[in-house]
Amino acid sequence: MKAVVTGGAGFIGSHLVERLISDGFDVVVIDNLSTGHAENIETFKSRITFENADISEGGSWIDHFKGANYVFHLAALADIVPSIQNPRKYFKSNVNGTFNVLEAIRGVNVNKFVYSASSSCYGIPSIYPTPESEAINPMFPYALTKYIGENLVMHWSKVYGIPSISLRFFNVYGPRSRTSGTYGAMFGVFLAQKLANKPYTIVGDGSQKRDFTFVTDVVEAIVCAAGSNIESKIYNVGSGSAVSVNRVVELLEGNKVYIPKRPGEPDTTFADIARISNDLGWRPKIRIELGIDTLLKNINYWKKAPVWEPESIKEATKDWFLYLGKNKK
Secondary structure (H helix, E strand, C coil): CEEEEECCCCHHHHHHHHHHHHCCCEEEEEECCCCCCHHHHHHHHHHCEEEECCCCCCCHHHHHHCCCCEEEECCCCCCCHHHHHCHHHHHHHHHHHHHHHHHHHCCCCCCEEEEEEEHHHHCCCCCCCECCCCCCCCCCHHHHHHHHHHHHHHHHHHHHCCCEEEEEECCEECCCCCCCCCCCCHHHHHHHHHHCCCCEEEECCCCCEECCEEHHHHHHHHHHHHHCCCCCEEEEECCCCCEEHHHHHHHHCCCEEEECCCCCCCCECCECCHHHHHHHCCCCCCCHHHHHHHHHHCHHHHCCCCCCCHHHHHHHCHHHHHHHCCCCC
């Protein structure tokens, strides 16, 4: 069986590729390494076909979809803060890229197309845990572009008969989580700070809670979705609980410093996972304590990650406050 993974050198993608290899798939990875890293797939690169290509542009990468049984679309620009500074770049990657992949598989007769969506589409929800029926209210360009991509997938599924499932991920973490040069994922920031003996920069008072979902649980959800006979449905993928940032810092151990709370961010993210549990039989397995213990055992991965401090974060997020703050100047 042949599987194509866009963004397969990225955080979640590389874990998925590793799982697919162990399950006996012939795997093709398409990635332009803009946010993914070659080292993420280095240990198993000889066992896959790798194409360095940008899916937002045309090219020979399209040929890899011929004969594909499963397509997993994870390629995207994922850091939230830079999407406010450069929305055009995010639209090109996340919307045009998704359109190009869908067009590449139209007529290929794949068993299943699985799209990696984002829980950020809910914005600041009114219901916790948040069900898939909650109102959609993207607060920044990243969230909007991922939601537009999801709409494309569902529309192509309806019109062109591409059997598809969209999975809305909640706060995914684990080994190989993002270490880009932009201010981004919390665990990448905290682990680089820990290695540099710098205090953890906690946004707000740290009481905000997040549905931290371990990457292997997410991969299991992707595999379950691909293997099911269900199509044209959307599922939340979360941990089944919400944990405060202060609790995370307590588990990581070390000093901390508080920085201003950002407007437009929810105080809580917490997925209602009843639908995916009932339909696919999927349940998360990794509790936050075990997940963080695993991160600390692999902490050297973040040695080359940028070390953020309050002043550099203030500079990196100034556009966030400018455009999402209540009092615009």
